[in-house]
Structure formats: C-alpha cells, structure tokens
Amino acid sequence: MILTHDCDSRTVFDEMHFMSDYEKSIGVKGQYFLTTHYYRDQSYLSAFYDESSVSNAQKLVKAGHTIGSHSVGHFPDFNDKERFPIVKTTRDAYKASHNTQTGITTGDSTWAEVALSKEILESDLGNQVRSFRTGHLLMNKHIPIVQEEAGYSFSSCYGAGDVMTCFPFLERIGNEWSGRQSKVLQMPLHFSDVINNSPMDETNWPEKPEQWLKILNKLAGNYAPAILLIHPNREWKMLAEKLLVDRLNRQAIELYNFEDYGDFWSARRELVFEFAYVAKKDKVMIRANRADFDRNGHLSFMVETESGKQPSEIVLVDENAFSLPLQVEEVAPGKFLAYR
Structure with a gap:
C-alpha cells in the first residue's frame, strides 16, 4: 500500500503535520504532492503557497517524506483540449486566472502548471522533484511531453478505473494510441478520501477505513499495488489513515513509498x-x-x-x-x- 497526499489549500499546509508526524512515527515515507499557488486568483484560490507554507513543506523534507508537484493553479478545466498551451514563462509573469462563473481559465500554460511548479518546489525546498499529479486528476494532450521535458520520473494523474488497469504503465505522448512511449511512468490512483456517494466528514470518518480495506484486499488478491490518496487537511484524516494501517495484515501487505515503488517498477521493466x-x-x-x-x-x-x-x-x-x-x-x- 502506497500513501499519497494532495496538498492544495491553506488548510492542508497548516494541518499536514499531523499526517507527517504519524507516518514518520511508524517509519513510513509518505508522498506529498504540493500545489504552488503563490498568487491570489480573486475568484478562485488564495495565495496559500507563501513563506509559512514553504516552511511547513521544508519540514516534510526533513522528516524524510518525498515531494511531488500538484500544479500551480489546480484548475478544474485543466483537461480542456483547446487551451493550456505549451508556453514557457516565469514565476513573476505567470498569473493564470480561473473564472468560477464561466468555468474558464485564462492566461494558462501547461508548461507553467507542470514544469514551472517543479522549478518552484526545487528552488524553495532544495530537493529533486520527480513526481507529478494534476489537480482533479485532469489530463490534457500536452501534459505527457511537458512532464518528460521537465525531467519527471513518475506521474499519478489517472484513476485506475478510468484507465482499466491497476498497474503502472508508460504514458503516450499526446495522449494518443499512436504517440510514442514516454519515459514517464504513470501510476494510477486506486482509492481516496473523496467518496462521492457518502462524503467523508468529521462524523462518519471512522466508517471509511473499512471501505478502503475491502478495496485493498481485492487489489492484494491480484498482487496489485494500492495507491491511496488522503488530503491531510484535518487531524481526523490522519486518524482514518491510522485506523486503516492498524487493520492491515502487515505480514501480507507492506507500506511502500510512492517513488520507491516507481523505482522498483522501472527496474522490473528493465x-x-x-x-x-x-x-x-x-x-x-x-x-x-x-x-x-x-x-x-x-x-x-x-x-x-x-x-x-x-x-x-x-x-x-x-x-x-x-x-x-x-x-x-x-x-x-x-x-x-x-x-x-
């Protein structure tokens, strides 16, 4: 089982230490995908990636966890085929904005969302960023080539149910069947704290680990990995993860770091x-x-x-x-x- 976390709000950056401290206490390296929204988008997101958030992210690195990019803007239309071109820009110049009434993002750039976000994290945290996950698990045709050119090793931008496989695979450039095989390993997500038919909240969270465990055991029956996403924006999210880990048969199921598993799978392919x-x-x-x-x-x-x-x-x-x-x-x- 592979523990991953999307950090895409002010609350997450303030509260993620609960998850980080717990995982460190049991000797597990979590994977934290960080959104670098460093400017205020008036109608959409605040400038939550600031000095305080950078300081909290640096603590993740010191605790031994691995850091990935979760884009700059976390835009809900990032999969639009006609927009998000490959336009290179800078941190000072990039200020893409999303209109919540029209549902349209303007001033956008796939290069900035994928490559610039990586540059920002590496500059601020002083570590190599090898992994990428899009906001809302949205993919557009430019993302694979920009990921490859930016030097990513791993990506986790699809749900396993969407791509009909539980196992890692190499992306195709342009998201086309005829596109050449990318160097980036796509590692599908299997389950998360986003549960549409019964949203997870502070009253029902103790029920959710049992649902996760059922999924996990089905995956284990097929010798498949189980990649879990939990947004670490509440202390009780950590308690839910702990409840799941406590119920695991640890002799049969091992806790694994996202990038360590990616390295294993890459070596297996070779x-x-x-x-x-x-x-x-x-x-x-x-x-x-x-x-x-x-x-x-x-x-x-x-x-x-x-x-x-x-x-x-x-x-x-x-x-x-x-x-x-x-x-x-x-x-x-x-x-x-x-x-x-």
Missing part, C-alpha cells in the same frame, strides 16, 4: 532474464544478472504450466550459475509465484 524448461528433470530455470537481483530484492516471477501441475523444481540462477533461494506459491491453478 530486467533482462532468460528461462528454460528441462523436461527430463521437470525443472524450470530462470537466469539473470546477480546485480539486478541484489538491487531489486522484491522481484518475483510467475511460472505458468500447461499441465496445471507444479514443476518439481523452479530455480533462480545468476550469470555464474550460482543458485539463489526461492519461495514458490501456487496462486491459481497452474500458476506459480516464485519469489526471493
């Missing part, structure tokens, strides 16, 4: 391995470089058999034919998970 079946010994051999195994201790392999029977042996070996110990578990008929 792994080069060979396999062979030795019929006489009914043996499956998997071979790869030892350095890759040592760098990625959570790697696992799925072995599927036509007969439905488990091979007498499944062996993992390095380039020197040195055998590495494996655990083997049958997860479905004829499908065997082999892991270190």
Whole structure:
C-alpha cells in the first residue's frame, strides 16, 4: 500500500503535520504532492503557497517524506483540449486566472502548471522533484511531453478505473494510441478520501477505513499495488489513515513509498532474464544478472504450466550459475509465484 497526499489549500499546509508526524512515527515515507499557488486568483484560490507554507513543506523534507508537484493553479478545466498551451514563462509573469462563473481559465500554460511548479518546489525546498499529479486528476494532450521535458520520473494523474488497469504503465505522448512511449511512468490512483456517494466528514470518518480495506484486499488478491490518496487537511484524516494501517495484515501487505515503488517498477521493466524448461528433470530455470537481483530484492516471477501441475523444481540462477533461494506459491491453478 502506497500513501499519497494532495496538498492544495491553506488548510492542508497548516494541518499536514499531523499526517507527517504519524507516518514518520511508524517509519513510513509518505508522498506529498504540493500545489504552488503563490498568487491570489480573486475568484478562485488564495495565495496559500507563501513563506509559512514553504516552511511547513521544508519540514516534510526533513522528516524524510518525498515531494511531488500538484500544479500551480489546480484548475478544474485543466483537461480542456483547446487551451493550456505549451508556453514557457516565469514565476513573476505567470498569473493564470480561473473564472468560477464561466468555468474558464485564462492566461494558462501547461508548461507553467507542470514544469514551472517543479522549478518552484526545487528552488524553495532544495530537493529533486520527480513526481507529478494534476489537480482533479485532469489530463490534457500536452501534459505527457511537458512532464518528460521537465525531467519527471513518475506521474499519478489517472484513476485506475478510468484507465482499466491497476498497474503502472508508460504514458503516450499526446495522449494518443499512436504517440510514442514516454519515459514517464504513470501510476494510477486506486482509492481516496473523496467518496462521492457518502462524503467523508468529521462524523462518519471512522466508517471509511473499512471501505478502503475491502478495496485493498481485492487489489492484494491480484498482487496489485494500492495507491491511496488522503488530503491531510484535518487531524481526523490522519486518524482514518491510522485506523486503516492498524487493520492491515502487515505480514501480507507492506507500506511502500510512492517513488520507491516507481523505482522498483522501472527496474522490473528493465530486467533482462532468460528461462528454460528441462523436461527430463521437470525443472524450470530462470537466469539473470546477480546485480539486478541484489538491487531489486522484491522481484518475483510467475511460472505458468500447461499441465496445471507444479514443476518439481523452479530455480533462480545468476550469470555464474550460482543458485539463489526461492519461495514458490501456487496462486491459481497452474500458476506459480516464485519469489526471493
């Protein structure tokens, strides 16, 4: 399970220390996506990203958490295909404004929302910003290329239900099937504190972790990650997260940092391995470089058999034919998970 937080209001920056302190106390690095709204948009947002907010964000870094960008303006029409061009600008010059009556943002720039926000955070916090999440999970056709050019590694801009996959994938430039594959890994969001049919509030929040746990267990049944979003704008949001963590089977489900998981998945994609079946010994051999195994201790392999029977042996070996110990578990008929 991967804990992420969107920080997109004055209240969040004032209250997020509750979540940060709790996660640090249990040895978990949370992922905090910060909105850098540094100017007042009269009809939409205040200038909540100020000296006080920067100071609170610096405390997140000192606590060991990882920081991502959540755009500058958090605009509700950021997915408009006809606007938000790729226009480079500066912090002093950029003052995009959203009209809440017409629903239209003017003076907008995808480059500023994605790349400038990253520059601002890196300048203010002194750390590398590798991850991006749009406001309202809204995507437009320019976002993938700007993310790549800005040097992002990871993105979390879709709900898993929208893209019909629970697993990370590489974006396509232009959001087109024919677009080339991006270098940015998209990691879909699975569940959050935004629950439309029964909004989460200070009276019903103790009920919500049970709903999250049901989702989490379904994902775990498919060996899928579970990325949770909680806006840390109330102390009881932290208590809800704590209630969920306390109910986890920690031997079966591990708490993982967003960017650490992204690094794991990227290394998994790049792994080069060979396999062979030795019929006489009914043996499956998997071979790869030892350095890759040592760098990625959570790697696992799925072995599927036509007969439905488990091979007498499944062996993992390095380039020197040195055998590495494996655990083997049958997860479905004829499908065997082999892991270190």
